[in-house]
Amino acid sequence: ALLTGCTAAPGTGTQTGGGTVEGNEATGDTIVIGFSGPAADHGWLGAINSAAKAEAEKYPDIDLKIAEGTNDASLQISQVEGFINDKVDAIVLLPTDGAALTEVAIKAMEAGIPVINVDREFSSTFAARVTILGDNFGMGVTAGTYICEQLGDNPDAIVAEVAGIDSLPLTQQRSEGFATALEDCGLKVNNRVAADFTIAGGEAVTSQLLQAAPKIDAIWNHDDDQGVGVLAAIDAAGRDEFFMVGGAGSRAAMDAIQADSGVLKATVIYPSTQAADGIRLARLVAQGKSLSDIVEVEVPSRIVLNAPIVTKDNVDKFIDFSFT
Amino acid sequence: MIKVDHGTPLLEVRGATKAFAGVQALKGVDLSILPGEVHCVLGQNGAGKSTLIKILSGVYTPDEGEFTWLGEPVTIGGPTEALGMGIATMYQELDVVDGLTIAENIFLGHELATVGYLRSGEANKRTRELLKRLGHGDLSPTTEVGSLSPANKQIVSMARALSRDIKLIIMDEPSAVLDSEEVKNLFRVVEDLTREGIAVVYISHRLAEIREIGDRITVIKDGRSMAGGLDVATTSTPELIKLMTGRDIANVFPPAQAIRDDAPEVLTVTDLAVKNVFTPLSFSVRAGEIVGLAGLVGSGRSEILEAIYGALRSSGTVEVSGRKIRSNSVPAAVASGIGLSPEERKSQGLLLEEPIYRNVTLSSFARFASFGWLREGLERRTSRTQLEALELRPADPDRAAGLLSGGNQQKVMLARWLVHGTKVLLLDEPTRGVDVGARADIYGLIRELAAAGTAIVVVSSEIEEVLGLADHVLVIADGEVLTSVKSSEIDESGVLDLVMKGSAA
Amino acid sequence: MSEQTTPPAEVSLHPDTARPQNPTVAAIRRFLASSAGRNIGLVVALIILIIIGTVTAGDRFASFQNVLSILRLASITGVISIGMTFVIIAGGIDLSVGSVLGLSSIVATMAAVQLAATGWWPLMIIIAIAVGALAGAVNGVIIAYGKVVAFMTTLAMLLAARALAEILSNRTTQGVNVRGFLEFTRGDVFGVPNLIWMFVIVAIAGWILLNRTTFGRRTVAIGGNHEAARLAGINVKRHMVYVYILSGVTSGIAAVMILGRTGAGTSTHGTLYELDAIAAVVVGGTLLIGGRGSIVGTVLGILIFNVLINIFFLNNLNTSVQAITKGAIIIAAVLIQQRFASRGSRSTT
């Protein structure tokens, strides 16, 4: 089952579903959920963690164990092993590398512990009971499409891209999606730099990018967190001949879009609430409940989240779900 | 001898003791130093001389002991306090900083500065004066000390002591790295100092020096003073040796044995040269022969040995028993039977933290290992036997080499090459910092080795030692061989005349 | 890097004249100075941690499964640390171990894909180790013969190996679907996973190599006194190349292990492992200036860090609090070790 947009309003606890909502919200047996994710070394991942924690706190019947965030697959494997040893009721896993965590996830499933796979997909369908994915490729497509719409009539337009950590597959996917969408309207990425998802990194590469490209028409920056630095660099260079599209959907970015005061005109959402959704779904799965908004008797096995564009026109709708 | 009325003692020490974790270095030492005298402290390696002076200069805190300075009881809390009282020290281990200039080294710790900002001009000026006073006006105050020879570093160390306002200057084996010319120069400075009423504590293993410069002597043995305030003029050398060692040592240099006429040439050096250091030289050493290289410090003798050994890039050829060895490779030299006992035992020779036996077997793994697997039992046994033969006491192969005295460290270096079975032994300053007793042992050993057919090349800054040991002497100055003579055909002053002329030319 | 100086602490000690000593005190002193004795502080630190673990997490900590889980995690950085111990004892440093691991894992996986036909999976292991050895050889040659400082050389290799891995893998994770290989790396003997056995074997081999062979003896000699080793006839440059190759080989072995553990090769494997390895080696009492070190110490260092991680995990501590505590415990472990190992401080100021 493919479900888009349904998680646009998670965490509010006020879904308007059918009669099962109350049933799902009702406190059930206390369950222990283990959560493990990458090191919270930047805003989006930090938001992932805090949203997961906040979600768990809402339910008196969830006992959430959060493992130290790590970018080392080996350490994350040992965390999952620890959860298995501890016989938790469900595991929510945002793997640092999907393929590398597949084996241990299968082990957990075999031990009877449902695994909720968040954001980065395992390489086997047997490894997860439910998979919730952000759509990195789709994110690139959305950004590219928006830029095409804005520049469509100008085939010579210069497009620049400020990517995230280049060694991560997700960055690759975003870039591929972006390039694919641009191709459709005859544009290409003229200048591409990669930062490291940090503010300082964003600032550093952008100040160089602006040197490398004396004239730009549009920039897509993969990540609003590093975007703070990107904007600082643009500011410092005094450049405003282009517009910029962000990524992920931070509060700061949405505020800027709303104010419409600078070059940042839009951002593409990459939901930072995926793990919170994971927690919620883990609870349902562990307690044998179903998803209230659809007719399925059980929770579906695969959910891909939408990557919508946020502009001045629709920012009001999204701003409350942005991360800080 | 100038006899000054020395008056009340400058410094008096009563019953000083000092223990290091487990080692009782000083068991009760008395010392009384008069103003303007040269007070020599004698004792074997490990007797406690350096420990005593480190107590005086505030490096160590004594366990017990009464100290009076100018008649007042004092405690010396640290180096700063000692320096403040007017006690400056030239330590046994060179205590200069390579990365600083001469002037910066001299004023280290008492920099000439205005709120932390250095007055370099003034420091350089005063340094130039100090160096001139030490007879070294040719050294530039802004030269980095790292580029100086050990002898010149010693000069810097002395200039530093003199830069302070001092009443007492302590010199711990200052002559160990100096040649005879430099030593004379040093003595001239010491005389100047004593004339100004500054007292000097002088430590050396060379009794001749003590005779030349000392006023009174304190002898230390095993951490106890055996005799204090002996008059140099009236105490005989055998008496001193007996006090230091507890035994009589008759003749220092054992008699040489005649080399058989048919003894084969073992080491043949042809046109060996190192650019900018020494010009091509050729010589050969026969089995059982000892060749000595005499010359001043810096004349390039160490470099000659290193070049033969392949440790210094050179041109020319070296043959051992007629077979040419691959040049510029130490492993090749060692494999063909050459061994080198380097000048600086501590920094070039030994692994100070490792047990003795590992130092002994380091060059002979072929003998102690099969397919890379070391037979430690064999290593220990062989080392012990060798150490016993060398009369190292205690002959404990498991002791760390760094805990040995200078003389015993030298014996370990010899043991390394004895165990290896070298045909050619290159000895650079084999008795530097070694006491009288151990010196005689080492001379004996060198002789025995020669008698057993080893070809030996000896470098020493003590001309007496070169002449006493070697059958044949090469006199070197500025990287050039001035003369090559039988040692019986030249005497000490002859060598000196030659080198002075040679380096003046 | 050829500026190796001898530690100033050992200046002028000559207690050769036998001094009478209380025999028990002497025996204790000898033990404390021995390599086992030097490690007693670490053993104490480890025991304290184990007690803390048992008290705070009870059976969840002290279970067989949990111990295996700790050891499995420890084994990969453990193997790397053994190679690192040699490099550091020899007076060098190898910052490239983690990224060489990543590169090895990529090349071995790619080879597996290519060679799937033949099916002879041990080739993967050989390739992983060969890649590691090659990278180590490049490091060693540049350092020893090119005379470039080890820090810069291996930093450059860190960048280069990681980048090469990214280019080769096109930044995608490559699954290892070689049944024989996975069965081997994931199997166990006597209930103990093979990964742990591999660490045990590497550690024992390392111990023997360091303490019982000419190779180890030369390594210590070079690190302790570069010039003395050279003048004793050791081919110092060639030996340094061997030492870096050894470190590369352990990275290759670790790559095999991580491939087994994760079932996937990726260029991000091993990121920051160099820090873990260096930290374990240094906590284990190996001097960063070279010349002295112990395999047992390194193993204890690795265990301490991994037990610590496990305790934090079991107690569900806040990540930031964990990091602060980890910092404090590192300092404490080093302090405990020093108190036990010090043979009496000799300086006054």
Place this chain on the structure above:
Amino acid sequence: MSEQTTPPAEVSLHPDTARPQNPTVAAIRRFLASSAGRNIGLVVALIILIIIGTVTAGDRFASFQNVLSILRLASITGVISIGMTFVIIAGGIDLSVGSVLGLSSIVATMAAVQLAATGWWPLMIIIAIAVGALAGAVNGVIIAYGKVVAFMTTLAMLLAARALAEILSNRTTQGVNVRGFLEFTRGDVFGVPNLIWMFVIVAIAGWILLNRTTFGRRTVAIGGNHEAARLAGINVKRHMVYVYILSGVTSGIAAVMILGRTGAGTSTHGTLYELDAIAAVVVGGTLLIGGRGSIVGTVLGILIFNVLINIFFLNNLNTSVQAITKGAIIIAAVLIQQRFASRGSRSTT
């Protein structure tokens, strides 16, 4: 005493002066051995890079704007490297510079929020520097008085400072909305941004401190010969504390700069800057074992790295290719430097 008084001054007995040499050769040799000479290899490396930049990117590289852009980027790690130079010359190492920067940036921003009322923005600068100094003091005291190796102490501080920053900031980025502060840090004088001026000032101050003051000479003495420094009456421990405080202060200054540059404080600021700083210092010719080093070399090292990065960007190079090239160029720069600086290698195997 004998009465000999031949002034031996005329007789030249000293290896340092004795050998007759071609005067030009001698002059060149002397220059090469001088501190400027030691850096000539770096200057050559930098010039080569500048030529490469001009050839491959033309005016885009050789423009005033681009030069400013390089320098702005260089200035932050540059300031940290100056402090690091002192630490390394003194024989230490400081791995915590980057995370102390992060912590300082957080505390300063939080203070700004609290003190927005008073509006006296220089207080932010004072606070940032004070936080850096405090962290440095903690490092220094543990290292000098606790006798814990610098590597472990500052590694622990790396973890702890970063974690503290996370706790304080609750992992959210804090914007700096203090107009006066931003105007100051983003302003320029004579067309040159204040950030660059700050680096220039810190570098010059560092140069003076190292070469012209008691503090600097004592730092060299301690790194070069710890024992000799102690014997000369220097309070080595206290001085080491000062050196680490200095490093903390430069981290604090860098925090101010990064706050100005990015307009936001976050706990991730400064991640891995320690590696950049150490690399620049080492490429700049400062010995990792201490005792010798130069501020000019460090500045050249920083410039080389940043020009390199700039060239990569201008040529739109792939990240992985960048990393490999960077690795190769690090080695090349060190090699060039050595060829120029070496006074003829005399050793063999």
